[in-house]
Amino acid sequence: MEQILNKRVLFPIVILLIGAAAMMGFASMKKPPEEKPATNKTPFVDVQLNQVKQHQVYVRSQGEVEAKYHTVLVAQVDGVVTELADAFVKGGFVKQGQLLAQIDPSDYQAALTEAEANLASAEAQLEQEKAQAQVAKAEWQQISDLEPSELALRKPQLAQAVARVKAAKAHIQRAKRDLERTRIVAPYDAIVSARHVSPGSYANKGGQIGEIYAVSVAEVRLPVAEAQLAFLPQAGVGAKVKLETEIEGKKKVFDARIVGSEGIKNKLNRMHYLVAQIEDPYALQTAGKKHGRIEFGTYVVAKIAGELLDRASVVEYHLIKDGQIAVVDGNNQLEFRHVDVYRVEDGLAVIQQGLAQDDKVIVSALAYPVSGMKLTTNLDDTPSNLSEEADEQTVLAKQADK
Incomplete structure (x- = not known):
């Protein structure tokens, strides 16, 4: 009886001990969690190194190629x-x-022949009148010592003969002109x-x-707004122009020059009109002209060369907010730099003051930008934008190399 009682007490204890041992065994077989490499939580931005150099300002316009003379x-x-x-x-x-x-010139040739005949007849009559005038003067001197009258000397008849010759010559000139026409x-x-x-x-x-x-010469009337004239020296007169168009599916560029201004502001659009000229538009004088010919009636986009800035920076205009642009300073911290925008061209801002050579201009977006915050950039040796997965793959690749 006592043995049975001991078995009933020991059996549960043994079961518990076996379960505890099994749990400890399973626990010892479980792999410890892998430690992931620490990642840099500093915000990452893309930057571009600013370039300060000469910049040619262009004023854009458009127009239609026309003949200078029609x-x-x-x-x-x-x-x-x-x-x-x-x-x-x-x-x-x-x-x-x-x-x-x-x-048909036949009638006009006949008229010329007739006019020449009339001239010959008039000249003959003139010679005859000159002779008769000399005879009349000699006869008068033999008859009387008195001063003869003009009629007695046949001066009116002589003047009439001279007039007939002049009229005949005029008729010849008219007949020749009609024949030429x-x-x-x-x-x-x-x-x-x-x-x-x-x-x-x-x-x-x-x-x-x-x-x-x-x-020989083609012209293009180019409308320019009042505000744009400020960027063109001498109001654009004498400026070089690049005319861009598409011919046979290919982009072509032709050289032209502003030769003058119409001098009157258009009443409808309030624009000034500059006149650009293209030499030999049909390439008839220059064999194998580089860009071929440009026909009358062609629509062109014009780039009028304006001022040449000695030192300027060009960045995308959308990067400027309230006159400031975000840059990364020498300590890799965010700085908002005030810039002087001289002009906006095709979505690009031309800056004369505010940016220096090789300034790191931020070109990517920041969620919550704060002046002075620490940043890492694509120009750093160890970019911080690597994902945890990329970091893990890098570590595994290094271990495989070993």
Whole structure:
């Protein structure tokens, strides 16, 4: 009985001891937690080193390429068109003095011949009157010692003969001029924009023959706001211009120069208009011209060269808030620097004062920026923006190398 009682007491104790031993065994088999490397909690920012250098200011504008000279050719005499030049078609190029159209000259040639005949007759009558005047003077001297009258010396008849000669010469000049006007010639090197006659057409005096545009020089009217003129020396006159456009799917740049201002502010848009000129726009004078030709009617974007700043910094304008820009100072601390923005160009701020060479300008966002806070940057030797996973991979890679 006593043994049974001892078994009942010892059995639970043994079970408890075995359970405790099992728990201790399992606990000893569990791996201790791995220690992760400490990470730098200092805020990380991207920075760019500021560059101070010369900066060319540009004023942007836009316009359409036009011919400097545009001429409507008209007939100055009546007649049938008997001849047209092969190049006298829309889009054709013609040279100065080249015959474009010929009006039937036969009537005007006949008129010239008649005028020449009239001149010969008038000159003969003049010679005859001169001879008769000399005879009349000699006869008067033989008859009387009195002073003869002008009528007696045939001076009125002589003056009339002289007038007839002058009139005949004038008729010849008119006849020659009319004959010349039967030839419609190009007043300058040009491209034909329109032709209004055909062979056999009757041209009336004052009627249109065609239209041409001079190709030696092209012009572009460039509107510039009043405030932008302040950045152009001499109000832009004489400034160099880059004209950008797209031709056959490719970007092209043409050189031009501001030759003057229209001098009158436009009433509708209150803009000043500068006039830029392009030499030889159709590349007819320069073989193999670098950028090819630029046609009349082409829309261009213009960059007018303004002032050349000796020392300036250029940063993205959105980085400036309330006239200040965030930089990292020599102690790797955040500093808000006041800057003097001279001009904004295409989203970029041109700064003359406030930034020095190699200043670290912050170009990334900070959640809660506070002046003087410690920062790490992409230019530091050990950037602090590595994630914990990246740190762990670095440690494992070093262990593998060993």
